[in-house]
Amino acid sequence: MTPAPLVQCLGVGKTFAARPAPITALSAVDLQVQDGEFVTIVGASGCGKSTLLRAIGGLEGFDSGRILVEGRAVRGPGPDRAMVFQNYSLYPWLTVTQNIRFTRRLAAHTAGRTSASVESALGRCDALLRLMGLQHVAQAHPNQLSGGMQQRVAIARALQGRPRILLMDEPFGALDAQTREVMHDLILHVSELERSTVIFVTHDVEEAIYLGKRVVLMAPRPGRIDSVYDVPLPAHRSQDMKQAPEFLALRRTILDRIRATAGMKTDLDLLQQLSGLSAL
């Protein structure tokens, strides 16, 4: 018997009031994530992938269904579900170390604090600095760092409180391609060491396949889970796997499916019309 999933989304639905008609952001979404699993969610814009992630994080409410984490219903944000945002989430008035240790300022992490727990938190911060390659900037302020380094700090800060799940909302979306590759290997390495459960939202199909053990494809109008793919690659990934036939085939399949579900056909029609016009 398999153990109960760590995260369970059961028929989750959400509707935004809008004109002319209300928008269904999530329609009967069912998703299970096992302890220690790295799941990526990919889809065209407007498919509700961020909404779903934020709902699991407790940052956004939903109208129907249930979300359970470790069997308990999600009612709001909590330190068991740390979130990494695309940007602007670091505290510019604090140094890198102070950012990572921010949780130590909060009652949720300091109730019943003992000298041993303080010591372990300090050790934890040092370990994370080392793990994320941040020792040499430990005393710097975030605005002195590149975008990639800032995201390393954000990840370290999210891991400091030992969350049950790491929720990542397009965390590398604002980085350049080279930095993103480095971050991919880094997050894979870290999640392996930490045995983290990760739910990772992205619009980049290659990123979704390279990082995920499973890829969940969502589709818009209404926002829903369209299909789920097991990634046929070894658990330990390396950049050359991006050239493997299995990788390329899956990428092809997912891209085609995104195009089919995103209603991009009209745009293609338009482009063809335009190129036809210019040929005349």
Next chain:
Amino acid sequence: MRDATAAAPAAPTGLARQLRALGSIRAPLDRRVGTALALVGLLAPLLAWLLVTLYASVNKVFLPGPGDVALRLWHWWSEDNLSADIGISVFRVVAGWALSALIAVPLGLLIGTYRSVQALLEPLTDFIRYMPAVAFIPLVMLWIGIDESSKVAIIFIGTFFQMVLMVAEDVRRVPMAQIEAAQTMGATRGEILEQVIFASARPALLDTLRVTMGWAWTYLVVAELVAANSGLGYAIIKAQRFLQTDKIFAGILLIGAIGLAIDQAFRLAHRMAFPWLHAGDRR
């Protein structure tokens, strides 16, 4: 083989490069050049004033020269207790402004954080801030009287309502991701208000306090219309009655100079309190 670098045009000299930088959009400016430009901006009008009074035959009642104003300042200082006038005016402005800040900062923090408080208080504030502070003088005299607190009250009325809205705007500019990150770290509402929202808005708040301090000074003359018998604003009003144009000039220039000094002190405090924002300034 030709040397590739020999054909390249000579690199522009330091001066030429700096001259070109003056006209470049948002280009960084050398610190010394910046200071020099600021001095020119301040001294050129002074020089023009001096030249006009020296060479154009203007009646001194209409336009006294810099020398006349300086002399008047000296007499004011040595015979007419200028330091007391400065002291009482600075007290009135700072008291009105500080009282305003004491209430506006917490209130603006709540308006910028809770939509409900915003809905409750912002329309009212927007309504009152358009009311002319001068027109409140009779009411202030009626309700508060004619002692020191009435002058402070006028400055408060002139400053407070603008300040609340600016503080609320500063607070609303705190990135949502900073707040949500704290939520997913398990921060309570009080912790988020104090450790994230207030902490994050501090640099903007200090700027708002600096700007509103300037506005508080512009209400000084209005405030000292209320049965005052001392202060820079009062001195200007009295000089007006006796057509002492040089004293009006002296009073106005003094208020400007004090304002500039306070403004610079605020900027210095900003640099010292928030060094990470100014790390790029040191060149």
